[in-house]
Amino acid sequence: MQTASLDHHRNWRALASLAVLSSIALGASLVDADSQGASEYISAARSAILIDAQSGATLFAKNADEPLPPASLSKLMTMAVAFKALKEKRFTRESEFKMSEHAWRTGGAPSRTAAMFVPLNSKVSLGDLIQGVIVQSGNDAAIAIAEGLAGSEAAFAREMQTEARRIGLTTTTFVNATGLDDPSQKMSSRDLGRLTLHLIKEYPEYYKWFAQREFSYRKHRFFNRNPLLAEDLGVDGLKTGHTDASGYGIAASANRDGRRLVAVVMGLQSATRRKVEVKKLLDWGFRRATEATIFTAGETIGYARVWAGTSFYVPMTTPTDAVVTLIRGTPDRELSGEIVYDWPLKPPIRKGDEVAKLRLSTPYGLKQEFTLVADQNIDSSGLAWRGADALALLVWRKLGF
Numbered sequence: 363m364q365t366a367s368l369d370h371h372r373n374w375r376a377l378a379s380l381a382v383l384s385s386i387a388l389g390a391s392l393v394d395a396d397s398q399g400a401s402e403y404i405s406a407a408r409s410a411i412l413i414d415a416q417s418g419a420t421l422f423a424k425n426a427d428e429p430l431p432p433a434s435l436s437k438l439m440t441m442a443v444a445f446k447a448l449k450e451k452r453f454t455r456e457s458e459f460k461m462s463e464h465a466w467r468t469g470g471a472p473s474r475t476a477a478m479f480v481p482l483n484s485k486v487s488l489g490d491l492i493q494g495v496i497v498q499s500g501n502d503a504a505i506a507i508a509e510g511l512a513g514s515e516a517a518f519a520r521e522m523q524t525e526a527r528r529i530g531l532t533t534t535t536f537v538n539a540t541g542l543d544d545p546s547q548k549m550s551s552r553d554l555g556r557l558t559l560h561l562i563k564e565y566p567e568y569y570k571w572f573a574q575r576e577f578s579y580r581k582h583r584f585f586n587r588n589p590l591l592a593e594d595l596g597v598d599g600l601k602t603g604h605t606d607a608s609g610y611g612i613a614a615s616a617n618r619d620g621r622r623l624v625a626v627v628m629g630l631q632s633a634t635r636r637k638v639e640v641k642k643l644l645d646w647g648f649r650r651a652t653e654a655t656i657f658t659a660g661e662t663i664g665y666a667r668v669w670a671g672t673s674f675y676v677p678m679t680t681p682t683d684a685v686v687t688l689i690r691g692t693p694d695r696e697l698s699g700e701i702v703y704d705w706p707l708k709p710p711i712r713k714g715d716e717v718a719k720l721r722l723s724t725p726y727g728l729k730q731e732f733t734l735v736a737d738q739n740i741d742s743s744g745l746a747w748r749g750a751d752a753l754a755l756l757v758w759r760k761l762g763f
Contacts, residue, residue: 403646407639408609408629409551412647415559415615415622419687419730421647426555429533429548430628433603434476434499435611436541436549438557439522439534444492444507445565446525455489459510461502469501469540478503479582490579492568497577498584499602501540508539515539526553529560543607551626554613558600558624562615572599589637590614595644602636610636616644623647650689656697656722657684662737666717669706671740676711678718678734686722686730697724701734711740 405424412422420426447453461470461480470477478500480486486494486506494503508518515538522536531553537546562569575591577584590597596616603611611628625643630636657663659682665675678701686697703718711717718734 407627410627411551411555413555413624414687417687426552427550431608432549433605433608434541435603437495440504440539445568457488458485459506465502465505469505475501493577496571497586504539543605554626555624558613612640614640618648653685655683655685659683664701666703667706670743671709676740677737679737680732684732709740709742711736713739
């Protein structure tokens with residue numbers, strides 16, 4: 363794996379133009395002398411993250427990779443697995459699941475936890491159970507979904523774990539569908555942010571459920587536990603969580619003027635503090651985030667070394683505009699970057715093939731990644747040329763390049 367750094371002399375010409383372009387973009391877009399910089403933002407949460415949904419850029423992070431008890435925030439993965447089953451048409455909203463004794467005792471009325479209060483042995487549609495999880499955070503509903511989809515809660519937890527790895531969650535472990543305290547059940551705020559983005563992008567037709575204000579079942583009328591839905595903040599989801607072990611947490615997403623942000627805070631001391639912290643984080647993000655285009659689609663960004671090809675280097679471009687999300691008013695406006703690829707590339711290479719990643723970052727923690735593609739065809743060279751090229755690469759390695 364070769365890493366080509368913006369300010370490193372051994373970069374195979376990879377980012378020769380990036381420093382100039384990025385300094386122009388930043389100088390134009392980040393002038394705000396009265397603003398608070400990202401490095402000065404303070405959160406009272408034990409763990410927190412703020413993500414720009416379109417770019418995937420991390421705007422703020424505090425202990426974002428620390429695995430913590432997630433409480434009912436675990437139910438976001440329960441919903442992800444349920445939504446996947448609906449999308450794949452393995453089940454429908456009308457599919458009926460039975461309220462087992464395990465689901466009833468562990469998460470229903472006898473449990474004295476958040477419940478949908480489904481009577482023992484009664485059947486409920488998957489659509490109603492999903493609303494019972496999202497609006498009321500019903501533990502009985504979550505377990506009923508788990509048993510209905512996978513046969514048992516334990517088997518469903520394994521499905522949750524498999525799905526978590528598939529979508530890129532790295533610090534998450536699941537042993538139940540509810541988030542009820544278990545020392546083995548852990549999630550980080552970064553993984554919760556990634557999961558939230560996955561729900562928004564992969565299941566837009568089902569994501570709308572998270573904005574539902576209330577839900578009635580039998581004689582019960584439930585009101586959504588997300589306190590931000592009732593305020594004019596652009597929030598349209600997602601979920602709160604609380605146990606004695608986890609403290610108070612929330613994953614929230616808001617859309618204002620076409621920009622969507624995802625915020626996660628964990629480990630707060632009260633419901634009031636949770637609401638204050640997530641509102642503050644979202645407001646700060648919408649006030650401070652801006653965008654700058656540093657490369658346009660098709661523009662040559664750098665060159666990757668090719669072994670035994672008809673050319674020593676292949677030019678690389680981005681298939682779309684490289685738009686970075688930045689924070690106004692930061693004291694250090696430097697944008698740094700690196701191109702990462704398996705060095706050396708081997709032919710044949712076709713124009714449009716994905717060959718590398720452009721990774722950009724700032725001193726205050728913003729990180730973004732873009733795919734780079736080959737801008738021309740590179741075929742294999744003749745046998746004699748391959749030998750000469752192999753010797754050249756050997757010499758370069760000996761010299762430390």
